[in-house]
Amino acid sequence: MSDALPQAKVLTVSDGVIAGTRVDASGAALAELLRSNGFDVVSQTVVADGSESVAAALTELADGFAGLIVSTGGTGFAPRDQSPEGTRMVIEREAPGLAESMRLVSPLGRLSRGIAGVRGRSIICNTPGSPKGCVEQLAAIIDVLPHALRLLADAPTSH
Secondary structure (H helix, E strand, O other), X not given: OOOOXXXXXXXXXXXXXXXXOOOOHHHHHHHHHHHHOOOEEEEEEEXXXXXXXXXXXXXXXXXOOEEEEEEEOOOOOOOOOOHHHHHXXXXXXXXXXXXXXXXXXXXXXXHOOXXXXXXXXXXXXXXXXXXXXXXXXXXXXXXOHHHHHHHHOOOOOOO
16 A cells, blocks of 8 residues: 555445435444544445345446445344445454444444455445444544554555
């Protein structure tokens, strides 16, 4: 990674957004948070709920990409909430410290089954589907993500 802004992609997982019955407020909120914290948001994508659709979307987003991929939605207990299962299908290494920190941000965070991990040179983090929840959880780790991305890129760091 150079001195350029770290890049990020946002994936919204929502049957309702795909069907046009819901507005993608969570994806927009994540993109705004990322931009305000120095990330270049290079794409925002929407996919239907389900492990296979999430896995396919994450694979496409991560392959050949060096940066952060944040998903919103599909981390709860509803039958179609399968973002963590889809994410596990594509990551090469888990990053449990990120996911644990994200869950600790609020009492409702304990209901999130989201995970975080690495695929290639991408860090993938699952966040809840609510605008408040996804922003709270990403905000809990956003300060360490540029450093983590430098480490993943095998770029020089301050330590």
